[in-house]
Amino acid sequence: MMLIFEYAPIAMFVLLLLLLFLGVPIAFSLASTGILFALMMWGIDSTALLTSATWGIMNNFTLIAIPLFILMSVLLEKTNIISELFDAVYKWSGGLRGGLAITAIVVGAIIGAISGVVAAGVIGLGLIALPQMMRYRYNETLSLGSIMAGGTLGQLIPPSLNMVVYGAITGVSVSSLFAGGLSAGMMLILLFIAYILFQAYRKEDVAPALAKEDRATTEEKFASLKSIFLPMLLIILVLGSIFTGAATPTEGAAVGVLGTVIIGVISKRLSWTKMKESIYESMKMTGMVGWILIGAAVFSAVFSGVGGNQFVSEMAANAPGGKWGILFFALAFIIVLGMFLETMALIMLATPIITPVVVNAGFDPLWWAIIFMVVLQMAFLTPPFGFAIFYLKSAVGEKVTIGKIYRATVPFIIIQLIAAILLIVFPQLATWLPELLSK
Structure with missing residues (x-):
């Protein structure tokens, strides 16, 4: 376990790049890499860290x-x-x-x-x-x-x-x-x-x-x-x-x-139609940005840990x-x-x-x-x-x-x-x- 911990920072980036080359969206590449290493390092107790990271960025x-x-x-x-x-x-x-x-x-x-x-x-x-x-x-x-x-x-x-x-x-x-x-x-x-x-x-x-x-x-x-x-x-x-x-x-x-x-x-x-379309498109783009922020917060918290x-x-x-x-x-x-x-x-x-x-x-x-x-x-x-x-x-x-x-x-x-x-x-x-x- 100590050997894994020692090389975890490098391994996290390697896995992240692999997921990106496989076509996994950036938000989910970041989040899944962070979650996987958190579970490997600290087990199920790591969920508190991940929840805290997500809440911190969204608040x-x-x-x-x-x-x-x-x-x-x-x-x-x-x-x-x-x-x-x-x-x-x-x-x-x-x-x-x-x-x-x-x-x-x-x-x-x-x-x-x-x-x-x-x-x-x-x-x-x-x-x-x-x-x-x-x-x-x-x-x-x-x-x-x-x-x-x-x-x-x-x-x-x-x-x-x-x-x-x-x-x-x-x-x-x-x-x-x-x-x-x-x-x-x-x-x-x-x-x-x-x-x-x-x-x-x-x-x-x-x-x-x-x-x-x-x-x-x-x-x-x-x-x-x-x-x-x-x-x-x-x-x-x-x-x-x-x-x-x-x-x-x-x-x-x-x-x-x-x-x-x-x-x-x-x-x-x-017009009202264009206004509604604008709000809908903005919600989609904001959701995408929000998931990227959450994924990056999870990855960063585990990477630091x-x-x-x-x-x-x-x-x-x-x-x-x-x-x-x-x-x-x-x-x-x-x-x-x-x-x-x-x-x-x-x-x-x-x-x-x-x-x-x-x-x-x-x-x-x-x-x-x-x-x-x-x-x-x-x-x-x-x-x-x-x-x-x-x-x-x-x-x-x-x-x-x-x-x-x-x-x-x-x-x-x-x-x-x-x-x-x-x-x-x-x-x-x-x-x-x-x-x-x-x-």
């Missing part, structure tokens, strides 16, 4: 923001706000090489700032932006990559569901996380756009500008701004209420839902290079897990294990949290289980092979690594806005 007030932000995201989709945003932005950027790809990045950021749900961004852009890019003969790799990169900005641009979960686990202020995510997200947007422009102007046929007859007139450009006004007002209401301290993130989410309903009513796009946290801490402490060695071990730990785990589950597993090690090494908790989020965004794009890959595949169907989507992620993963390095070298890039708002 967290901060997490109420999750179903509210999900509902807001579904309402946006039902009211066709995403398609109007894309149309408005690309009318202004159509004369620029790479304009449609840049539009995907900008609209992805706006969607992220409204809803904080990555699936809404990737699927919405996949359905709306990709046909336009194919029509104008954009390079397929650049098109697919820019859609996934833009859609995943909802992970970093507040309000982010993953930041809500991270803040609930660590006690780091969610408002400060949102502010740091906004500053880091703006940097990442600029890096994405710079890469698209470089590719577009390096070779003309990679991302050509729209033909003159297809470009919007000045009158059409200004008319399109009407469709941006209400969504931008919604962003200001949600983030403004949180950043000014007028509302908690959970209350800000409620403001967002109310604002989205009002926009839908004013624009006459939200068998000495897994200490095992990883000792590995980090023994990494060469002192505190910087610990930091890069932590980053490698998250990147490797991100290849296999859904991001919500990754936060639940990795945060209690690796964050205390990094903070105890002398790094600022908020700065580390923002770097964690940037690296976590890579998990959406990293094969073999990057969720943005499968969100986009569900949107495009058989038109694009999974292999092409995998290849399209590579340059944008590299850009995200560059962003993480910049945040490490220049910490102020992550902390200047939270420090400014705290004064």
Whole structure:
């Protein structure tokens, strides 16, 4: 039994990965691995530990923001706000090489700032932006990559569901996380756009500008701004209420839902039927997230109980290079897990294990949290289980092979690594806005 206990942390991860490769849903892979090892280690008495872990995660007030932000995201989709945003932005950027790809990045950021749900961004852009890019003969790799990169900005641009979960686990202020995510997200947007422009102007046929007859007139450009006004007002209401301290993130989410309903009513796009469909879909998505949180809580409790946290801490402490060695071990730990785990589950597993090690090494908790989020965004794009890959595949169907989507992620993963390095070298890039708002 002592031998089993000694190698239990490694065995738990091996079993978890095996279940994932066999196609078992992530929530049940996590929960069944935790339950099996709990029964092996401590017998039937372990049920108290598992019940406590489940109750602890489900009884967290901060997490109420999750179903509210999900509902807001579904309402946006039902009211066709995403398609109007894309149309408005690309009318202004159509004369620029790479304009449609840049539009995907900008609209992805706006969607992220409204809803904080990555699936809404990737699927919405996949359905709306990709046909336009194919029509104008954009390079397929650049098109697919820019859609996934833009859609995943909802992970970093507040309000982010993953930041809500991270803040609930660590006690780091969610408002400060949102502010740091906004500053880091703006940097990442600029890096994405710079890469698209470089590719577009390096070779003309990679991302050509729209033909003159297809470009919007000045009158059409200004008319399109009407469709941006209400969504931008919604962003200001949600983030403004949180950043000014007028509302908690959970209350800000409620403001967002109310604002989205009002926009839908004013624009006459939200009927009772669409409202009921939105609530039903939100309940399904919230249930999925809830099961992932429960599964991850069970796995984490058992992993900690068998000495897994200490095992990883000792590995980090023994990494060469002192505190910087610990930091890069932590980053490698998250990147490797991100290849296999859904991001919500990754936060639940990795945060209690690796964050205390990094903070105890002398790094600022908020700065580390923002770097964690940037690296976590890579998990959406990293094969073999990057969720943005499968969100986009569900949107495009058989038109694009999974292999092409995998290849399209590579340059944008590299850009995200560059962003993480910049945040490490220049910490102020992550902390200047939270420090400014705290004064």
